[in-house]
Amino acid sequence: MPGQMKILEYDVLVIGGGIAGGESALNLANLGYNVLLVEKELSIGGKMILLSKVFPTLDCGACITTPKISEIARHPNITIFTGAEIRIITKKGEHLFEAIVSQNPRYVNIDDCTGCQLCEEACPVSVIDEYQYGLVGRKAAYIPFSIASPRAAAIDIENCTLCGACERVCPTQCIDFTQTVEEFLVKVKSVVVATGFELFDPLKIPRYGYDKFKNVTTAMHMERQLSPTRPFNSILRPGDGKLPDNIAYVLCAGSRDKSVGNPICSQVCCMYSIKQAQLLMGALPMADVTIYYLHIRAFGKGFNEFYAQSQDMGVEFIKGKIGKITEKENGNLILRYEDIEKGKVTEAEHDMVVLSIGLLPNQGISDVFDNETLQLDPFHFVDQSDILASPAKTSIEGVFVAGTASGPMDIPDSILSGGAASAETTSYLRRAAL
Amino acid sequence: MKKKVGVYICHCGGNISDYVDVEKVRQSVESINGVYLAKTTMFACADSNQKDMVEDIREQNLDGVVVAACSPKLHLLTFRAVVERAGMNKYNFVHANIREQVSWAHSDNKTGATEKAIQIVKAAIAKVQNSEALEPVKVQATKAVAVIGAGVAGMRAAIELAEAGSEVYLIERSFFVGGRIAQWDNICGTEETGKELVTRLYDEVIKHKHVTLFTGAEVIENRGSVGNFMLKVKVTPRYFKLPCSDGKLQEAIDVCPVIVPDEFNFNITSRKAIYHNYPSEYPQLPAIDMENCTRCGKCENVCSSIDFTQKTEYLNLKVGSVLLATGYDPYEPKKGEFAYGEIDHVVTLPQFKRIVHYCDEKLSYKGKDIKHIAYIYCVGSRQVDGENKYCSRYCCTVNIHTAITVKKKYKNIYNYHFNRGIRTYGKQEVWYDESSRLGDIYLQSFDNDPPVVEKRGDKILVKIKDVLTTDKQLEVVADLVVLVTGMVPRKDNSIGNLLKIPKGRDNFFNEIHMKLRPVETVIDGVTIAGASQGPKNVMESVNSALAAATKSFSLVDSGELALEPTVAEVDEQTCEWCGKCDEACPFNAFEKVEIEGKLIARVNPVVCKGCGMCLPVCPVNALNLIGLTDKDVENMISALIPND
Known part of the structure; x- marks a missing residue:
């Protein structure tokens, strides 16, 4: 009213x-x-x-x-x-x-919260951490991520059991369940x-097997694994926690694709994939990285030079659209694609696939x-x-x-x-x- | 000597701590005499740590602070602000770079990196222990901005600055406004033509009482700096006065005997020495190009508006900020590059757009009807052998849009696109899609194997080894070959040299930081907009122009500016003017003054950047850098040399 x-x-x-x-x-x-x-x-x-x-x-x-x-x-x-x-x-x-x-109620008084995380330790509820894109879990009483602003706790009331553990340990009594x-x-x-923007939902392309094959992941998941506030301090493939050594990037996943309702180019995926490839070569020096692309759109200031640098570092670029991904028993993935430069339909095996998902409104x-x-x-x-x-x-x-x-x-x-x-x-x- | 120094060593979330043992660094410095506390932190720049630092400074009464983290280029100002919030003089903060200079540089040697970090932090502590509280140099800013270049970016910035409340001088070197956009017809993304857009912006510029437009004008001197640039502007007369009747004007143009290539049409046509680029052009007054005029006087006889008595004028302008929107040059292919200059029907994209502009019913050039058009992409961009390694960003889309226009405007057009991977990023993809649907043929060459243009009989052949058809050698017979040329920095960099604007490795003006400060330059008070900073389309140019206008405005709007006090100073007793410091200074900060009959050097603290170039050349050691004295440097060197 x-x-x-x-x-x-x-x-x-x-x-x-x-x-x-x-x-x-x-x-x-x-x-x-x-x-x-x-x-x-x-x-x-x-x-x-x-x-x-x-x-x-x-x-x-x-x-x-x-x-x-x-x-x-x-x-x-x-x-x-x-x-x-x-x-x-x-x-x-x-x-x-x-x-x-x-x-919306945060159930925490931001001004009084010191970010001490005692509530987080006390909370008995574990749920999926959306800020880490599901890579790890978090508590129902939690600080969203370590560099969040405000760096204050919040109570995820949908998952909270109202046990009161957080309230008891909070040194500043800033938890307030009466907020509405x-x-x-x-x-x-x-x-x-x-x-x-929103990220493209890779479930819309069932033939890429996202969610069905554990080692098919998205670039945002990789971004979290590579970031300074990363959950594992290493790059792990999701299926079994193995260090991947042959990673594939599938560009234009959900972009330039009328079949999923998004005909336009997402403008950033080429470059973020090239960047991740460079970072991966630093994080996993023995790993091979292959980028499957249609056109590399390295158009901004310093972008084309950055693309050239990744080629010099040994990132492999294959011009071709991935048709289908299937899974082997060991969790490795078979990518079927048209290799445009060689002019034939062929297959390649990788132990991890990153879908370079696009940007949607x-x-x-x-x-x-x-x-x-x-x-x-x-x-x-x-x-x-x-x-x-x-x-x-x-x-x-x-x-x-x-x-x-x-x-x-x-x-x-x-x-x-x-x-x-x-x-x-x-x-x-x-x-x-x- | 300070007694209570606080030292903060940053992990940078692994950027530093993956290679430097930050805890060991902390332990190595915590017991140094005068260090009161030493801490490590995940992100020194994060809000939570900033709060902790403020608390420490206040509660422990720290008298000096060192943060060992990334480059001071990134966060010196951040941490100075932190200590200031805690009530400390910001010059009692010293920034130690252990990321760019240590962890990133020595990722192969963790032990060595940690040792180096320890030395660098020790040196920073030695410096902070003798640091003095300094007060900034205060300058009253003039509430006016000079915008250089009246293309789309410059005009748009000028309008915005005036709307926001600044006085604006819009300075255009040529006699007409509009820059490159005036040369284009319909612009992709809208139905508007370049001329219409220029007209719309010009109308706003002219009606705004706070914008003064100068055409035929060039900045030739600057004697000032941020807050108060003193610009000397040379205004070349156009030798015309109002009123000017249309009929007489045309007569004057007709009688002019001088014929020169018309740059507006990229030399595919010619013009007279009296000229305007197109009849509705702004300002709607022609000009006489004195470089080519023979002063025969024929025009003067037929048109009374012509006035050869007009003189070059020199104006002095005082402005708080300068916004550079000087644009780009189209790449000019070398003779023989894809047969340019050797075969008549090989033209550049800008020339082609002018040809299309002049052909109404049917497309023809130099007496030949054009049906089959071959477009060769990335000419002057993404060069394998040449210097231009960058992508010019706008050309794929603009060329495809032009090809579509041509196909729709004339009958029986066949377009062949010899590309190196089409880069119609974002929503521009729709043009690529449309052109493909219209039946345009795309052929892609290998990066190191460009297509070849040659003449066979009276035919032009374009040959390519095509990626898309597995290496097949293909040939296209074309009536016209269009070289899709990119953007290059302005050949004439006089304004850049004058203001000492640094260039990037692509030779366009360089911003301070692509993401943090994308329109500011290292020269305080000078902002950059549009394609002067790098290739951009119209929308991107305008976005950067508006962003630059905001930055320039907030500078001049603030009234009083606080500048760095870390500048050179002259010991008047010791100095015996020799002029060596003046020669060494890249910023013209020195002047010769006479004090009690003795000539000495004096530093203008507003102009001096504290770069220190003058110090080593002084033969009598009369110069000192405030905030980085000889004593400071000696202390730091002593700390850097490990004790045996």
């Missing part, structure tokens, strides 16, 4: 606390605007904070993300809601939007949509707009209404888009796009002030 909701006012609502939304929020805050950053996950940082090293410079993702995240978290002009969702946004007039934001969903009416002058954002339509493009990304002169503009005046919400892009492009969205927002807000 709106009458009882707490009313909050800001200049800008940024939806999504990934690297693009964060860049927009930070730029706007530095210019003196008050920003509300709403993130549905328990930590800001988006997908980037979970990555290992990033191409083509091989900087570690965490090293680049954490200081930005920390700057955002500390900024006096930025208020952050994590674990929160936008229910509805109504445009009330020029420079006036009203949003209902619901803050809290709704806020937020009044803002402008909105930045930075809702990011994070759908649902257009539904929250109440009285105006947030136009989507044919691929369900947010449509850029003036793509040449104002790439951040959307079909709704005063609503701007940043990062992969408008289409697949890499980190440098996302950050530039975040910068563009903040620029457009600034001039829109200036017009409000005049």
Whole structure:
């Protein structure tokens, strides 16, 4: 009931606390605007904070993300809601939007939590850790991941048995099971949509055997295994924990494929696969890495040189689309494919297969707009209404888009796009002030 | 000497600790005299550790801090901010690099890496023990930005800066705005033509009272730096004054006897010495190209708007920031490269786009009807032998889009794409898909075996060993060969040299950090946008232009800037002006002044970057670097040499 909701006012609502939304929020805050950053996950940082090293410079993702995240978290002009969702946004007039934001209960008072992890040790419930993409387990009382911001515990109430163990050990009494969903009416002058992307679900390509064959994994799983906050401190194949020594990458898994409803190129898979191949050669010096590709899209600054470097390091590139994957008794996998350069259909055996899954739109954002339509493009990304002169503009005046919400892009492009969205927002807000 | 130094040694999540025994480093330094606490941390830069550091500094009253982690290029500012939040002067923080200089460099030798890390941390401790609290140099920033280049990126940045509230000087070297985009017809992704886009942006530029546009203008000097760049701009007259009636104008162009190749059409046509590139071009006033004008006076006789008395003007502008949007040059193939310059009907993609622009009903070039077109990709990009190793990013999509346009515009066109792997990334894939559906033929060459263009009789043949048909040797008879040329950095780098902007290995302007600071340069106050930083399409150029505008604006909007106090200083007693420091300085930070009848050098602390180039050349040792004194260096060297 709106009458009882707490009313909050800001200049800008940024939806999504990934690297693009964060860049927009930070730029706007530095210019003196008050920003509300709403993130549905328990930590800001988006997908980037979970990555290992990033191409083509091989900087570690965490090293680049954490200081930005920390700057955002500390900024006096930025208020952050994590674990929160936008229910509805109504445009009330020029420079006036009203949003209902619901803050889901974390059952932990963030301000008092010291991140000591005693609750985690005490919790008897073990479930799959979604931030490690299911590679390991976590407790029902948990800190999302070691470099999360806020670095505070949360209670996963769906799995919690309400045993009270965490409450008893918490030294600051910050666990509070009485928290409920809290709704806020937020009044803002402008909105930045930075809702990011979703990963393609490899179950949609049954012939690749994901989930059926244990040693068929995705690039995001590999990313977690290679990252500084990795669960195993080594690369293990999922089926039996063996160190793999002959790894295959299958590019365009779910991209450039009309049969799964995604005809476009995901723009980053070639490069992240090449990067992972280079990192694997460091982590497993004896391993062979083969990349099966259609076209290598190494188009950005320093990308083609990075591709050439991987060839020099001994990564094998085979031009061909994988038709089918089958499993041998020992868990190894047989890849059947057309080797285009040799002109024949052939088979190869690998002990681990990584599907280079693509980027899909994070759908649902257009539904929250109440009285105006947030136009989507044919691929369900947010449509850029003036793509040449104002790439951040959307079909709704005063609503701007940043990062992969408008289409697949890499980190440098996302950050530039975040910068563009903040620029457009600034001039829109200036017009409000005049 | 400091008594309470805190030392933090970072694991960097394994980036360091996989090769350096960080615990051993900690143990080796914790008992050094003056070290009060020594800790290791998983991620020194993470918020949780930053909080711990602030608490330590406050509660333990630390008087100096060392963080041994990654390169200071990445996180010096992060940790300075941390100590500042805790109430400590930020120059009492010293950053030790044990990642780029240790763990990554010595991943093959863990013992050696650990020893080296210990020495480096010891040296950092020696430095922090004598560090002094310093105050930043304060500068009042001028709330104005100079945008160099009025192409799509420059114009868009100028509009945004003005909207945000800055004064903007938009400086264009040629007589007309629009840059490369003015040369294109319809741009893929929209139905808009380049000219329409230029018109739209120009209208906004002109109506904005805070943007001043200069055409025929070039920055020729800079005597200033961040906050207050003092630019000298040379404005070449166009020798025209308003009003200018259309009829008389055309007459003046007609009587001009000088004919020169028209660069706007990439030399496939010619123009007069009086010219505009196209009738609706902006500003809508022609110009006289004095390099080619013979001053015969014929034009003056027919058109009263022509005014040869106009003089070159020099303006002085003061701006807080400079935004470079100087664009790119299309790659110019060498004579003989795929028969360019040897066979008439071998043209570049930019030339081809102009040919298509001028052909309405039917496509013809140099008297020949064109039906079969062979496109050769990656000319000047991804070179196996040449210097350009990079991919030019925009050419695959733009060429495919052009090929589709041609097929739709004229009858009976056959397109053959001699490519090296098509890179229509992202949504641009739809053009590749459409062209394939329209029946275009794609042939792919091996990287080290490019196609060959040759003439046989009056026919042009393109031969390729095709990847897609298993190595088969194929031949296509083509009426026209289009070399899909990439983007190269501007040949004329005068503005880059003037402002001392570093270049990357691809020779485009280099950003500080591709992800953290993608539009800023190491020269404080200078931002880069568009294709000056690397190949980009229109949308990407505009995104970077807007991002650069934000950075430039937040700089000039802040009013007062706090600059690094770690600059050179001159001991006035010792200095006997010899000028050697001035010669060595890459930033023109020195001036010669007379004090009580004696000539000495003086450092402008706003311009000086503290690079230290001047110090070793001073014959009387009169120079000192604040924050890194001779004493500091000696202390660090002593710490670096292991005690026997």
